[in-house]
Amino acid sequence: MASVPAQVGGGLDHVEIVEVGPRDGLQNESTLVTTEAKIVYIRAVIAAGARRIEATSFVHPQRVPQMADAEAVMAGVPRVDGVSYIGLVVNGRGLDRALAAGVDEVNVVVVATETFSRRNQGMTIAEGLASFAAISRRAHDGGLQVTATIGASFGCPFEGEVNPDTVAGLVRQCAEAGADEIGLADTIGVGVPADVSRLVDAAREVTDLPLRFHFHNTRNTGYANALMAVSRGAAALDASTGGIGGCPFAPAATGNIATEDLAYALRRTGVGSGLDLEGLVIAAAGIETELGIRLPALLGRAGDFPPPATTPPAVS
Numbered sequence: 001m002a003s004v005p006a007q008v009g010g011g012l013d014h015v016e017i018v019e020v021g022p023r024d025g026l027q028n029e030s031t032l033v034t035t036e037a038k039i040v041y042i043r044a045v046i047a048a049g050a051r052r053i054e055a056t057s058f059v060h061p062q063r064v065p066q067m068a069d070a071e072a073v074m075a076g077v078p079r080v081d082g083v084s085y086i087g088l089v090v091n092g093r094g095l096d097r098a099l100a101a102g103v104d105e106v107n108v109v110v111v112a113t114e115t116f117s118r119r120n121q122g123m124t125i126a127e128g129l130a131s132f133a134a135i136s137r138r139a140h141d142g143g144l145q146v147t148a149t150i151g152a153s154f155g156c157p158f159e160g161e162v163n164p165d166t167v168a169g170l171v172r173q174c175a176e177a178g179a180d181e182i183g184l185a186d187t188i189g190v191g192v193p194a195d196v197s198r199l200v201d202a203a204r205e206v207t208d209l210p211l212r213f214h215f216h217n218t219r220n221t222g223y224a225n226a227l228m229a230v231s232r233g234a235a236a237l238d239a240s241t242g243g244i245g246g247c248p249f250a251p252a253a254t255g256n257i258a259t260e261d262l263a264y265a266l267r268r269t270g271v272g273s274g275l276d277l278e279g280l281v282i283a284a285a286g287i288e289t290e291l292g293i294r295l296p297a298l299l300g301r302a303g304d305f306p307p308p309a310t311t312p313p314a315v316s
Contacts, residue, residue, distance in 0.1 A: 012230055012233065012234070012271055013270070013271060014272040014273070014274070015234060015235070015236065015237055015266065015273060016051075016052060016235060016236040016237070016273070016274075017050070017236070017237055017238075017239050017262060017273050017274075017275060018052045018053070018054060018086070018212065018236050018237065018238045018239070019045045019050040019052065019053045019054065019239065019240070019241060019259060020053075020054040020214075020238045020239065020240050020245070020256060021041065021045065021239075021240035021241045021242060021244055021245065021256070021259070021287065022038055022041055022042050022045075022053065022054065022055050022056065022073070023054040023055060023056050023057050023067070023086075023088055024054065024088075024214075024238070024240060024256055025240035025241070025242065025244035025245040025256060025287075026038065026066050026067075026244065026287075027057065027064050027066045027245070028066075028244075028245055028255075029066065029244060029245075029291055029293075031290070031291050031292060031293075032065065032066060033066070033287075033290050033291065034290075035069045035072045035073055035076065036076070037287075037290045038056075038069070038073050039073060039077055040286060041241075041283060041286060041287050041290075042055060042077050043077075043078060044241075044279070044282060044283035044286055045241055045259070045279075045280070045283050046078065046083055047276075047279050048241075048275055048276045048278075048279025048280045048282070048283055049273075049274050049275040049276050049279065050083075050259075050275065051082055051083055051084065051274070052083075052084045052086060052105075052236070053083065053084070053086065054086040054087075054088065054107060055073055055074060055077060055085045055086065055087065055103070056069075056070040056073045056074065056087055056088070057087065057088035057089070057090075057094075058070050058087055058088065058089050058093075058094035058095070058097040058098045059088070059089075059090055059094060070087070070097065070101065071097065071100075071101050074087070074101035074102055074103065075101070084104040084105055084145075085102075085103050085104050085105070086103060086104070086105040086106065086107050086147070087101065087103035087105070087106055087107070088106070088108075088109070089106050089107070089108055089135060090108070090109065090121055090122075090131070091131055091135075092131070092134060092135065092138070095135050095138055095139060098144075099138075099142045099144070103144065104144065104145065105144055105145040105146070105147065106135065106139050106144055106145075106146055106147070107147045107149055107183065108131075108132050108135050108136070108146065108147070108148055108149070109128075109149045109150075109151045109185070110125070110128045110129060110132050110148060110149070110150055110151065110170055110174060111125065111128060111150075111151040111152055112125075112150055112151060112152045112153055112156065112162050112166055112167055112170060113125075113152055113156040113159040113162060114159075115156065115158035115159050116151065116152050116156050116157065116158055116159070116187075117151075119158070120151065125170075129170070129173050129174070129177070132148055132174055132177055132179075133177035133178070136148075136174075136177050136178035136179060137177075137178060140178060145180045145181070146178060146179055146180050147179065147180065147181040147182070147212065148171075148174035148175075148177075148179035148181070148182055148183065149182075149183030149184075149185050149212075149214060150167055150170050150171060150182070150183065150184055150185060151185050151187050152185070152187045152188065153167045153185055153186065153187075153199060154184075154185075154186040154187075154188075154190055154191035154195050154199070155186070155188060155190035155191065156188075164198050164201075164202035165202060167184070167199060167202060167203070168202035168203060168205055168206050169206075171184075171202075171203050171206055171207055172206035172207065175206065175207040175209055179209060180209070180210075181209060181210045181211075181212050181235070181236070182207060182209050182210070182211055182212065183211075183212040183213070183214055183238070184199050184203065184211065184212070184213050184214070185213075185214035185238075186213075186214065186215050186216055186222075186225065187214075187216065188216065188218060189215070189216035189217055189218025189219050189221070189222060190218070190219060191215070191221060191225050192221050192224070192225065193221075193224050193225055193227075193228035195225075196213070196225050196228040196229050197228060197232060200229070200232040200233070200234075210235035210236065211229075211233070211234050211235055211236075212234065212235060212236035212237070212238065213225070213226065213229040213234050213236070213237050213238065214237075214238040214256070215229075215237070215238070215256070215257050216245070216254060216255065216256055216257070217243070217254065217255060217256070217257050217258075217296070222256075222257040223257055223261065223262060223265055226239075226257060226262055226265070226266075227265060227266075227269060230266070230269075237257075237262065238256060239256055239257050239258060239262045239263075240255060240256035240257070240259060241258065241259040241260060241280050241283045241284050241287070241297070242258060242259075242260075242283070242287050242288060242295040242296075242297050243255045243256065243257065243258030243261065243284075243295055243297040244256070244287065244291070244295060244296075254296075255295075255296055258284070258295075258296065258297035258298070258299070259275065259280055259297075260275075260277055260280035260281055260284060260297055260299040260300065261297055261298055261299050263275045263277055263280060264277060264299050264304065277299065277304055278304075278308075280299075281299060281300040284297055284300055285300060
C-alpha cells in the first residue's frame with residue numbers, strides 16, 4: 001500500500017491514481033472484451049506508469065458477465081515490480097477466488113443506503129459490514145491489503161441524499177474492522193466539490209486512514225471533485241483510461257473520470273501523478289478500438305498543452 005503523500009499548502013504535491021478501467025470501466029460496457037484485449041489494455045496502462053490497477057472483480061458471472069474471466073485475466077497479466085493488482089470482491093467466495101488468482105489487494109464495497117445495498121450487493125448494510133469484517137480478516141491473513149469503499153457516499157439513485165454522518169459511521173466501522181484505506185465513491189456522479197469537503201470532514205472525525213476517492217463524471221463535476229479531494233489531502237483517486245465505465249445496477253450511471261484527463265488537470269495544477277499522458281492516450285485508443293465506440297476522454301482529441309516540442313525538419 002502506498003504511503004500518504006507529503007502535503008503542500010493544504011493540498012498535495014503528488015497523488016496516486018488507481019487505474020480502474022479494466023474493472024469498473026469494462027464492467028458497464030455492452031461489448032464483451034476478450035481476455036487477451038484486457039491484458040493488452042493492462043499492459044498499456046502499466047507502460048504509461050500505472051502502479052495500482054483494479055484488474056478485475058470476482059463476482060458471479062451471471063450478474064456481471066464482463067468479469068467472467070477474472071482468473072484468466074490474472075493469470076495473464078505481467079508481474080512487474082512495484083505494480084499492485086486489485087480485485088473487487090463482495091463476499092467470501094469472491095475472496096477465495098481472489099486469493100487463488102494472486103491479487104495483491106482487495107477492494108470491498110459497503111453501500112451507504114439499504115435499497116442500493118440490496119440491489120448492488122444482494123445484502124443489507126448490516127450484512128455488508130459483517131461481510132467486510134470477515135473478508136478483511138481473511139485477506140490480511142493471506143497477506144493482502146484491504147480497501148473499504150463506501151458506495152453511494154454522495155447520493156443514492158433510489159433514496160436520494162445521503163447524510164455525511166451516515167457515511168462517517170460506515171467509515172468508522174470499516175476502519176475498526178481492519179481497512180487499510182477508505183474509499184469514498186460517488187457511484188452515480190451527483191457530488192459537487194462542497195460535498196467532497198463535507199465528506200472529508202466527516203471521515204476525518206472518525207479515522208486517519210488514507211482516503212481514496214472514486215468519481216464518475218455523470219453531471220460533469222467529476223474533475224472538479226477530484227481537484228477538491230486533492231486539496232483536502234486525498235491519498236488516491238480512481239480513474240479509468242478512456243473514461244469508460246459505470247455501475248450496472250445504478251440507473252443512468254456513466255463513466256469514471258478519465259485517467260488521462262485527470263492526470264493533465266493535476267499536472268497543470270502542480271500535482272504529480274507519475275503517469276505519462278501520451279502513453280495513456282495510446283492505451284485509451286486501443287480499448288476504444290476494441291469497444292468500437294467513441295470514448296468520452298478528451299485529451300486524446302484535443303492534445304496536450306503546451307504541445308510537445310517538435311524538431312524542425314532538416315534542411316538539405
